[in-house]
Amino acid sequence: MPKERPLASRIINLAVFILLEAAALLMLSNNSTLQKLWIARISHGFMAKTWGASQSVRNYFSLKRQNDELALENESLRESLRSYQLAAKESDPSSLPVLRDNGFKYIPATIIKSGTNSQHNYLILDKGSEDGVVENSGIVTSKGVIGIVDAVSKHYSFAISFLNKELNISARIDTSGAVGPLAWDGMRTDEGVLREIPLQFKYDPGDTVYTSGYSAIFPPDIPLGVAGEAKVINGATNEIRVKLFQDHSALKYVTIIENTRIREIEEIEGMDSKVKEGKR
Amino acid sequence: MRSTFTVTYILMVVAQMLLTNYFHFTTLCMVTILPMMVLCIPTKVDTPWAMAIAFATGLAVDFFAEGALGLNALSLIPVAFVRKGLINMIFGSEPFEHKENISARKYGFTRVSFAVILVTTLFLAIYITADCAGTRPLWFMASKLGISLLASYLVSALIVNLLSYDDRR
Numbered sequence: 397m398p399k400e401r402p403l404a405s406r407i408i409n410l411a412v413f414i415l416l417e418a419a420a421l422l423m424l425s426n427n428s429t430l431q432k433l434w435i436a437r438i439s440h441g442f443m444a445k446t447w448g449a450s451q452s453v454r455n456y457f458s459l460k461r462q463n464d465e466l467a468l469e470n471e472s473l474r475e476s477l478r479s480y481q482l483a484a485k486e487s488d489p490s491s492l493p494v495l496r497d498n499g500f501k502y503i504p505a506t507i508i509k510s511g512t513n514s515q516h517n518y519l520i521l522d523k524g525s526e527d528g529v530v531e532n533s534g535i536v537t538s539k540g541v542i543g544i545v546d547a548v549s550k551h552y553s554f555a556i557s558f559l560n561k562e563l564n565i566s567a568r569i570d571t572s573g574a575v576g577p578l579a580w581d582g583m584r585t586d587e588g589v590l591r592e593i594p595l596q597f598k599y600d601p602g603d604t605v606y607t608s609g610y611s612a613i614f615p616p617d618i619p620l621g622v623a624g625e626a627k628v629i630n631g632a633t634n635e636i637r638v639k640l641f642q643d644h645s646a647l648k649y650v651t652i653i654e655n656t657r658i659r660e661i662e663e664i665e666g667m668d669s670k671v672k673e674g675k676r
Numbered sequence: 677m678r679s680t681f682t683v684t685y686i687l688m689v690v691a692q693m694l695l696t697n698y699f700h701f702t703t704l705c706m707v708t709i710l711p712m713m714v715l716c717i718p719t720k721v722d723t724p725w726a727m728a729i730a731f732a733t734g735l736a737v738d739f740f741a742e743g744a745l746g747l748n749a750l751s752l753i754p755v756a757f758v759r760k761g762l763i764n765m766i767f768g769s770e771p772f773e774h775k776e777n778i779s780a781r782k783y784g785f786t787r788v789s790f791a792v793i794l795v796t797t798l799f800l801a802i803y804i805t806a807d808c809a810g811t812r813p814l815w816f817m818a819s820k821l822g823i824s825l826l827a828s829y830l831v832s833a834l835i836v837n838l839l840s841y842d843d844r845r
Contacts, residue, residue, distance in 0.1 A: 405723075
């Protein structure tokens with residue numbers, strides 16, 4: 397076998413082979429209709445597969461950008477929906493009885509770091525003070541509460557995750573209206589515990605649990621999960637297990653909620669304490 | 677020596693044209709000696725030249741015999757492309773080192789037969805696939821390949837010594 401310049405020799409051999417085969421295929425294609433159709437079918441199939449594969453690869457690498465765009469578009473649509481609902485409410489107060497301008501501002505964000513392995517998990521979001529995020533803002537998805545913003549830098553926010561034993565969310569059982577603090581059970585990423593539900597409030601397993609709206613951080617009626625089994629604590633209250641809608645182990649896109657009237661609420665709370673002190 | 681080979685080769689091309697034109701026994705059988713002829717091209721001929729010879733040979737048979745132009749050329753070029761690798765695999769590097777042709781006398785009839793079967797199978801597989809162009813069922817193509825391989829091998833084995841002579845004889 398020739399040993400000199402094996403690579404160059406192989407390249408030349410391959411080039412001549414492809415050239416001659418292409419010439420033979422071209423002649424075959426031009427001189428026989430049957431073979432022409434056959435060659436066209438094979439080449440079209442090959443091209444379709446190649447283009448399909450390259451398109452799949454391109455789609456895969458553009459998924460993040462597409463998701464970002466969808467999250468932004470989603471938020472923009474929600475904002476439009478809110479303003480339309482508000483306009484409808486103003487023109488006809490009897491319609492949409494639960495609707496009101498609840499004074500919350502919504503900012504879409506992406507989680508860039510999160511943990512689920514410890515008892516005190518936290519999140520870092522890609523939005524900061526320059527995007528309008530302030531401390532003590534709530535973080536939600538359409539499936540539930542994710543956490544509360546604890547600290548804000550120019551471009552990022554640090555948040556306490558719902559998967560943190562120290563975080564409690566004021567929650568309400570839909571049918572009975574009973575309200576209590578909902579917290580993570582410390583074990584599973586899709587389960588929580590609703591505590592301090594008085595025994596006189598009846599509920600059925602499967603009832604939906606919502607945010608109560610009693611805190612200045614989260615608006616009311618955000619669905620959180622469904623009630624499960626309960627146990628009586630100290631003979632006085634029920635402790636109900638809640639199967640959360642949102643699995644916190646698979647989370648990427650969230651919405652930050654800022655209460656634009658929190659200062660007003662704090663001021664009125666301050667006035668109330670002053671009145672009480674004056675009475676004493 | 678070279679002219680003897682060339683004349684024999686051209687005569688075999690003519691023989692192949694006659695075989696293609698006049699020896700139609702059944703649609704399931706075709707007889708070809710072209711792969712054996714390409715295999716027996718002297719080892720000192722480089723692969724690109726061997727492919728060019730195969731292309732011209734196939735084209736000549738296509739042109740003078742009934743059939744789609746380019747079909748024999750399409751099937752014969754891969755035989756020339758793998759020829760050196762196949763010879764090296766079956767006969768070792770000796771034919772290249774001594775610049776001699778493969779011969780049944782020196783390397784044994786079994787090894788030459790094995791090489792002829794391999795190149796004929798490659799040729800027929802491409803030829804039958806392209807000739808049927810997706811219009812025939814697999815069993816037909818497989819049957820045609822098997823029967824044609826047997827017939828072609830028998831004819832090639834009978835005349836392989838005409839081309840694969842021993843240079844040192």
